[in-house]
Amino acid sequence: MREITDGATQFDRSSDLGVKEFRSLGxxxxTWAPPTQPRRLSLSWESMQLDDAYHLDRLARRVDGPGPIAxxxxxxxxxxxGSLGSGRISLADYSxxxxxxxxxLPPAPLDYDVMRISLQATTGNRRIMFRRPDGSGYPVTPGMRVAWWVPGMIGVLxxxxxxxYPSAKATGGGGSxxxxxxxxxxxxxxxxPEGxxxxxxxxxxxxxxxxxxxxxxYLRQVRPEDSTARAVTRQAFNAGVQAGTAPVTAYTAGTGVTLSVSAGKGMLVSTGVAGSALSFGGAKTYAVSPGEIVSLTHAVPGAVTSVLVWTDSDGATVDQSRDTLIGRAPEGAAYVWPKVEIGAVATATAVGTASLEITSGPDVPPGEGTRSYSVTGYSVSPVPGRVRDRDVSLELVEVTE
Structure with a gap:
């Protein structure tokens, strides 16, 4: 792959939406739209350097093979x-x-549904690789600087x-x-790096x-803002709740749980009946914004499972993230209400330390894809008076791989 030295004087990179319109007798x-919208590139150069012009000429005339090209x-x-960039499933497939x-992974993926995943073990490989639709890697050249980030997943990464890799289809032998x-x-x-x-x-x-x-x-060539971009993580619990020394008013006791104070610390006893739970704060204590990731850690005695309850501005439940210490605030959420379901705790035991980290990252630009292209139009003409310079125009369209 070769970097073209001269900047194009005309550059159109619009997607072909392919929308069809139908009018009924009434x-x-x-409208009908295809599930994929191939991008079309239209580029023109004035007085292109000869070596670059020769390179494009070989590609356009398919001298080295029928293509497609990267x-x-x-x-x-x-x-x-678009699916990888937005965190959604494309065409009911997560390949x-x-x-x-x-x-x-989701057992029955739905087209355009949000991609949801679970991880129940922290041993062994715990990776997700983001590949192109045909299973290959993303084309690059040595010396290129790229930026790779998933800002909304900071709390679990x-x-x-x-x-x-040394080739498009290689699956081993590369660096990490x-x-x-x-x-x-x-x-x-x-x-x-080279190679x-x-x-x-x-x-x-x-x-x-x-x-x-x-x-x-997002994955892309480095932009200036990539050098300074940061996600922000804040601690929502005050120092007392973090240290386990907060007054009992910092907690809400559910059915079967009794709170008391000993040496200034909140203590609890639980019968372990259905519904026995301890909540941190109330339904409108810890503010969140949709899309933020919330990570809870705690030392609550007798803990069976944790629940992150998402509530709206009125304190009404919007959704719940059950059996997990980590969740993402859904649309409509204004607060998170952490709860810990508890088994039997016979003697008064300290509530213990806890942490509630809330992470927010910048918006991510829409994924545009890097499918292969086919050259569909090409013109070249010498510059008057400078026969070694070329005016070149090129038309390309994304093709199915």
């Missing part, structure tokens, strides 16, 4: 597909999400990694480069969770 209109679009904000067996646990709050910026033609971005998980919606991600 005058009503319905194109790294400098105008793309996100190389990932682009190449997950280790430890990752539990252990690492951001990029696997490198990572950001490390301390740096997942920012884009992983990586310079492509690498394709890369695959990878996320590694470090915490268990259940039915967690996957957030948006």
């Amino acid at each position: 005058g009503g209109v319905t 194109v790294v679009d400098p105008g793309s904000d996100n190389w990932l597909s 682009e999400w190449v997950a280790d067996p430890t990752i539990i 252990n690492d951001l990694r990029i696997y490198t 480069f990572g950001a490390g646990p301390a740096n997942v709050d920012r884009p992983f910026i990586f310079t492509i 690498v033609t394709h890369i695959v971005p990878v996320i590694w998980f470090g915490k268990t969770f259940a039915n967690l919606p996957v957030s948006g991600a």
Whole structure:
């Protein structure tokens, strides 16, 4: 793959929506849109350098083979597909999400549904690889700098990694480069080494969770803002709740649970009957915004399972994330109400320490994909008075792989 030195003087990168319009006898209109919208590229250069012109001429006339060809679009904000970039399932298929067996994927995926995953073990490989629809990696050139980030997953990630390969279909023999646990709050910026033609971005998980919606991600050539972008994590519990020294008013006792105070610490006893639970705060104590990821840790005695209850601005329940310490605030959520369901605790025992971290990241640009292209139009003409310079125009369209 070759980088074209001169910038195009005309560059149109619109998607072909392919929408068809139908009008009924009664005058009503319905529309039909295909599930994929191939992008069309229209580029023109004035006085292109001769070596670049020769390269495009070979591609357009298919001198080296019938194609298709790979194109790294400098105008793309996100190389990932629309499904990978948005965290949604495309065409009832999640083959682009190449997950280790430890990752539990939806048993019956639905088209355009939110991708939800579960992880119940922190041993073994805990990865998801983001591949192109045909299973290959993303084309790159040595020396290119790329940025890879999943800002909305900070609370569960252990690492951001990029696997490198010497060919499009290679699945082994490449390198592995990572950001490390301390740096997942920012884009992983990586310079492509020599001998690498394709890369695959990878996320590694470090915490268990259940039915967690996957957030948006992006992979692209580095932009200036990638160097300074950061996700923000805040601690929602006050110092007393964190240390386990808060007054009992910081908690809400459910059925079967009795709270008391000893040496300034909140204590609890539980009968273990159905509904026995301890809640942190109330239905409108800890504010969240939709899309934020919430991570709860605690040392509540007799804990059986944890529940994150999402409530609206009136304190009414919007949804629940059950059997997990980590969840993502759904649409309509204004607060999170953490609860711990408890078994039998016969003697008064300290509530214990706890933490509630809420992480928010910047919005992710829509995934545009990096499908292969076919050249459908080409023109070249010498520049008057400068026969070694060329005015070149090229038309390309994304093709099914």
